[in-house]
Amino acid sequence: MKVYLNGELVDKESALISVFDHGYLYGDGVFEGIRAYNGIIFKLREHLDRLYRSAHMIMLEIPLAKVKMQEAIIATMKANNLKDAYIRVVVSRGEGDLGLDPRKCKNPNVVIITDKIVLYPQELYEKGMEIITVPTRRNIPEAINPQIKSLNYLNNILAKIEAINSGYQEAVMLNHDGLVVECTGDNIFILKENVLFTPPAYLGALKGITRDTVIELARKKGIEVKEDVITRYDLYNAQECFLTGTAAEIVPVVKIDGRVIGNGKPGKITLQLIEDFRELTIRDGVAVY
Numbered sequence: 001m002k003v004y005l006n007g008e009l010v011d012k013e014s015a016l017i018s019v020f021d022h023g024y025l026y027g028d029g030v031f032e033g034i035r036a037y038n039g040i041i042f043k044l045r046e047h048l049d050r051l052y053r054s055a056h057m058i059m060l061e062i063p064l065a066k067v068k069m070q071e072a073i074i075a076t077m078k079a080n081n082l083k084d085a086y087i088r089v090v091v092s093r094g095e096g097d098l099g100l101d102p103r104k105c106k107n108p109n110v111v112i113i114t115d116k117i118v119l120y121p122q123e124l125y126e127k128g129m130e131i132i133t134v135p136t137r138r139n140i141p142e143a144i145n146p147q148i149k150s151l152n153y154l155n156n157i158l159a160k161i162e163a164i165n166s167g168y169q170e171a172v173m174l175n176h177d178g179l180v181v182e183c184t185g186d187n188i189f190i191l192k193e194n195v196l197f198t199p200p201a202y203l204g205a206l207k208g209i210t211r212d213t214v215i216e217l218a219r220k221k222g223i224e225v226k227e228d229v230i231t232r233y234d235l236y237n238a239q240e241c242f243l244t245g246t247a248a249e250i251v252p253v254v255k256i257d258g259r260v261i262g263n264g265k266p267g268k269i270t271l272q273l274i275e276d277f278r279e280l281t282i283r284d285g286v287a288v289y
């Protein structure tokens with residue numbers, strides 16, 4: 001496997017970063033997770049825009065322009081002969097000393113990994129997932145803004161651990177007011193009175209690219225979509241529920257905190273959106289080959 005590291009394609013074993021990198025020492029850096037389907041990179045521009053916005057927010061200057069980053073991603077895919085891939089772009093603050101001051105880090109490290117990803121077994125997409133709410137709350141936007149895809153994912157990892165410890169694969173995260181915001185690596189949608197709801201980003205959810213795609217697909221189908229508050233009461237009484245994310249794609253949810261959602265099977269609209277999403281991913285995006 002070849003990995004892109006600061007302008008070069010090197011063997012996985014040689015793709016090494018200093019232990020003094022502030023990405024390692026402090027979680028100081030940003031990342032993106034992107035998918036390619038059948039040699040076409042899905043929503044690449046949106047992912048790159050978000051990566052550069054995340055970097056701008058933490059005052060990290062990515063040492064290559066967006067077009068060069070796009071070329072580097074394509075070159076990495078080609079070097080690994082991949083058509084279907086999960087692309088992980090990581091930009092860390094770079095090597096510094098033992099101290100928070102990012103000014104000591106002169107050269108950000110840019111890494112591109114292209115690999116495969118299977119998040120959940122296929123069965124789960126057919127039967128639906130059971131999830132739970134967990135004690136760890138989503139970071140408040142006034143502390144670490146959840147819009148930043150930073151290398152500090154401890155907030156989400158804690159929630160994930162709590163779900164796993166209870167025997168579940170995914171956690172619903174509430175914000176500091178107890179409102180539903182998202183899961184640990186996915187956004188959440190519910191169907192209520194035939195309207196699709198997803199929490200607005202300002203409550204503490206990441207403005208997911210799959211989330212935006214699903215909103216667009218649903219509206220095209222004539223389904224009303226609202227970015228509005230979802231309480232636990234709304235969640236438990238939803239007609240349908242599903243999660244969205246680049247890695248997870250669209251996952252039907254059939255039980256939350258022991259409450260059965262709808263008839264306990266993936267909902268009709270959920271299944272329709274999964275189909276529409278699949279169709280879009282195989283024809284929409286930036287061609288690698």
Ligand code: PXG
Nearest residue numbers: 033184185186187206208209210211245246
């Ligand atoms: N919420 C959070 C907190 C995320 O990190 C999403 C929602 C979905 O967003 P997109 O734009 O992908 O539809 C994410 C997605 C990884 C990895 O290892 C990436 C994410 C989550 C978990 C793992 O690359 N990001």
